[in-house]
Amino acid sequence: MRLRGIALGGLALITMVSTGVVLAGSSSADEPELLKSVGTQLPVQDFRAIELDEDRGRLYLAQGAGSDLPLVVTDLDGVLKTKVPAVTGASDVVLSDDRGTLLVTQDFDHVTAVDADTLVPSARYDAPAGACVYSAEPAGDKIVGAYVDCGIGSGGLLVWSTPNTAPVVYTGGPNYHPVIDASPGGRGLIVAGDTGYSPVSTYVIDVSGATPTIVSKRDNTGSNLIDYTLSPDGTEVVETVGSPYEHHSYRLPDLSDATVYPSGVYPGDAAWSGDSSTVAVARSNTGSNDADVLFYAKGSTTPTYAVDFRRGDVLWQGTLLVNSTGTRAWAVTYDDVYQNTQLLHSFGPSHPPKAPTTDIDISARTGSGKNKSTAYVTVTWTSPMSRPGGSTNQQFLRVYASTDGATERLIGNPELTATGTFTTTYALPRGTTTLTARYTDFENWYPSASPTTSLTR
The missing domain is CATH 2.130.10.10 (YVTN repeat-like/Quinoprotein amine dehydrogenase)
Structure with missing residues (x-):
């Protein structure tokens, strides 16, 4: 050929x-x-x-x-x-x-x-x-x-x-x-x-x-x-x-x-x-x-x-x-x-392909002093990522916060670019707040993911 x-x-x-x-x-x-x-x-x-x-x-x-x-x-x-x-x-x-x-x-x-x-x-x-x-x-x-x-x-x-x-x-x-x-x-x-x-x-x-x-x-x-x-x-x-x-x-x-x-x-x-x-x-x-x-x-x-x-x-x-x-x-x-x-x-039959994985993590910390009731949230990822400029291939995740089991609130909706990092802040109510990064591929190609982390005030 x-x-x-x-x-x-x-x-x-x-x-x-x-x-x-x-x-x-x-x-x-x-x-x-x-x-x-x-x-x-x-x-x-x-x-x-x-x-x-x-x-x-x-x-x-x-x-x-x-x-x-x-x-x-x-x-x-x-x-x-x-x-x-x-x-x-x-x-x-x-x-x-x-x-x-x-x-x-x-x-x-x-x-x-x-x-x-x-x-x-x-x-x-x-x-x-x-x-x-x-x-x-x-x-x-x-x-x-x-x-x-x-x-x-x-x-x-x-x-x-x-x-x-x-x-x-x-x-x-x-x-x-x-x-x-x-x-x-x-x-x-x-x-x-x-x-x-x-x-x-x-x-x-x-x-x-x-x-x-x-x-x-x-x-x-x-x-x-x-x-x-x-x-x-x-x-x-x-x-x-x-x-x-x-x-x-x-x-x-x-x-x-x-x-x-x-x-x-x-x-x-x-x-x-x-x-x-x-x-x-x-x-x-x-x-x-x-x-x-x-x-x-x-x-x-x-x-x-x-x-x-x-x-x-x-x-x-x-x-x-x-x-x-x-x-x-x-x-x-x-x-x-x-x-x-x-x-x-x-x-091939004797060589499995490199399969898609979803690698997303979320972490959070509270501030100090007058910011001790503020959550500093970081989401990182290596896969999946959007194609540059390809609107049909853009990938997004949603970041939610829920305190003591209450209804989740959307606090971020970043695009999964090659930058690999999203940061935001959230005013913590009293109680235990669970922060979740939810990803679902609309093309059903990458696996879904929903890592969580928690902070207590």
Whole structure:
């Protein structure tokens, strides 16, 4: 899968109801329990793409296309391990078929091969002038890049046989804004199509020879192409499109119909496990308590696992990854207001997601001297918090006071911002006053909470 969603925004030349599958809890024997994931902030400044290296226990994060921001390496939980200052300004990163080399697309003009063990650059594949390359795929013994026109005359594919040599420029297939994918079992075949206009034509192209050759083509495979993901065994490709609202897959090499994996609006991504046994499909934006990612066994239309992201956390297209056995997956979301918070979610049958918790506390003290009948109340929290500027995601709590069991009085109604603290005062009547901070999520996503404290006058 090699369209990296809004990751292409750094290249100025590139412009770019919830229905269907809805799971809330475990409503039937055919529906898995819907698990919630809050994610963890990634250590990046300008995220673009992500790649999984399960053998080395790493995630590679491309950032800052066309800038001096380095490639970032984390562990499988998103904790920073190192940065690679020799590799900067990346729009894409992908491992070679033998898992020994990273291919990093840099500065929209070349692809750098990086030794995955040492993280030292080992080779370079330059694009011709006027071909802004933004993603790359290993395909057999070739490297294939997807480029858009920035002076060369059209978009298309670049096919390198060796580093430091001119690539074959191919425009016989997609030639506007290509989306490409390949896999180790594909034996030099790539799946490709154009995004940016509809309907979509999907191609299977053989790049193993001196000149790329179209093996098969299928027109009208949907509208608004987002991504392709080819199974590692090379037998089936899942297409993600804006319409229809489901994930169709096609057999290779003839693109005949295979399975339709239900997903509902809005399709956002798909990914295969390394053993081709499991496909995960994702939706780009859903309401609360709707499935954002669904796992399917290959060829099945019944989901086996489902995960929900918080409303306002939008899937970053092209970031869904699945491990070798289909037991753990990763995805990146961004907030739908400023797109400046990238959260890493990790989940799967063998790896429970980071679940939402409600951490709110209340404390109080009396003043001294003339203020001894005044309660100084402090409420603190770390979770939940409102999204910045996101009115549909604002979270509030109510602070009440009740003396000797009398009716509660509202004394505060703060928004749960990142500040994490609310203070107020209250004139204490005689008796024992119970102060309570009550939180209920109107979206029923975070757990309710009602911590208390008491003062006696």
